[in-house]
Amino acid sequence: MKWVKQDLQQYIQAKEYVDTIIVPLIPFQLSNDASLEKNAFQREVLSLFTRDLEKELSGRILLSPDYHYLASVDKETEINRMNAWIDDIQSQPFQHIFFVSSDSGWKKVEQGLKGTLIWLPAATADSMQPTEIQPIIRNQVQQVSELIRTYWKG
Amino acid sequence: MSEDKQPVSRRQFLNYTLTGVGGFMAAGLMVSPLRMAIDPVLQQDSAEGDFTNVQLAEEDITNEPQRVDWEVDQEDGWYESTVSQTAWVYKDDNGEIVALSPICKHLGCVVSWEGSEEHPERFYCPCHDGLYYKDGENVPGTPPTAGLDIYEHKIENGMLFLGKAQPREEA
Numbered sequence: 001m002k003w004v005k006q007d008l009q010q011y012i013q014a015k016e017y018v019d020t021i022i023v024p025l026i027p028f029q030l031s032n033d034a035s036l037e038k039n040a041f042q043r044e045v046l047s048l049f050t051r052d053l054e055k056e057l058s059g060r061i062l063l064s065p066d067y068h069y070l071a072s073v074d075k076e077t078e079i080n081r082m083n084a085w086i087d088d089i090q091s092q093p094f095q096h097i098f099f100v101s102s103d104s105g106w107k108k109v110e111q112g113l114k115g116t117l118i119w120l121p122a123a124t125a126d127s128m129q130p131t132e133i134q135p136i137i138r139n140q141v142q143q144v145s146e147l148i149r150t151y152w153k154g
Numbered sequence: 155m156s157e158d159k160q161p162v163s164r165r166q167f168l169n170y171t172l173t174g175v176g177g178f179m180a181a182g183l184m185v186s187p188l189r190m191a192i193d194p195v196l197q198q199d200s201a202e203g204d205f206t207n208v209q210l211a212e213e214d215i216t217n218e219p220q221r222v223d224w225e226v227d228q229e230d231g232w233y234e235s236t237v238s239q240t241a242w243v244y245k246d247d248n249g250e251i252v253a254l255s256p257i258c259k260h261l262g263c264v265v266s267w268e269g270s271e272e273h274p275e276r277f278y279c280p281c282h283d284g285l286y287y288k289d290g291e292n293v294p295g296t297p298p299t300a301g302l303d304i305y306e307h308k309i310e311n312g313m314l315f316l317g318k319a320q321p322r323e324e325a
Contacts, residue, residue: 058262
């Protein structure tokens with residue numbers, strides 16, 4: 001389910017079945033020309049990925065709106081704000097919280113996060129068209145949904 | 155004699171021609187907006203029989219459900235997008251083609267044929283262990299309360315065409 005009116009109507013009625021939330025972490029900046037394209041492309045790929053993942057397991061997961069942060073921010077500080085999101089999310093009966101990001105910076109501070117970080121190596125933008133990337137994303141979605149299912153079983 | 159004929163004066167003649175020509179021009183201008191205005195009415199009929207070639211030949215369809223993916227253009231208000239769709243296609247015991255929607259009737263996850271090793275010969279929903287028989291009917295006692303939707307299908311030139319997924323009629 002997504003954070004849209006129609007899905008949330010359904011969510012409120014089926015709360016006990018939806019125990020997993022996915023929070024995409026997306027860096028934003030406009031100050032550094034050199035990595036602008038890279039950052040934007042990362043965001044595009046990640047949103048395609050989370051959209052497909054949501055489709056695959058929509059009955060049990062809620063896809064949160066993207067969490068944007070300044071690419072230059074100090075991650076330790078940002079974690080406090082993120083955890084405030086999580087505290088709010090946890091007023092609903094969510095058992096599993098997953099962050100999805102291509103920013104490897106989160107890997108180092110993972111312990112401070114109230115949730116599980118799924119780090120996806122970023123696809124490089126050089127020659128790839130959005131159409132070529134579709135099969136790759138589908139494959140990643142399959143693997144990550146396998147991973148999420150192991151959390152459900154355990 | 156000449157009075158009976160009521161000759162058209164130069165002024166009248168010009169008036170008539172100008173009105174006539176002006177009328178034609180106005181009518182000409184009206185045609186395209188009118189066509190635009192009634193356009194949705196005209197299109198409705200053709201949209202209903204919307205079938206897509208899913209690139210699967212009839213002879214390749216077996217008794218074992220196989221996954222077919224294809225894309226359709228979807229218009230949502232002014233927003234156009236391509237939506238990928240999936241079906242599980244097989245031939246039943248009578249050789250009839252069956253195309254089932256993979257969307258679980260419980261909360262909309264994607265089910266797959268024999269998706270769990272513990273449940274052979276069943277469609278399996280990974281979210282809440284929903285099960286469906288091969289014909290798409292839900293297995294009682296699992297979360298889904300209805301059978302999987304069925305796609306309209308037709309065969310043209312040996313290729314499979316799929317239309318819209320329809321909920322099954324409840325008996």
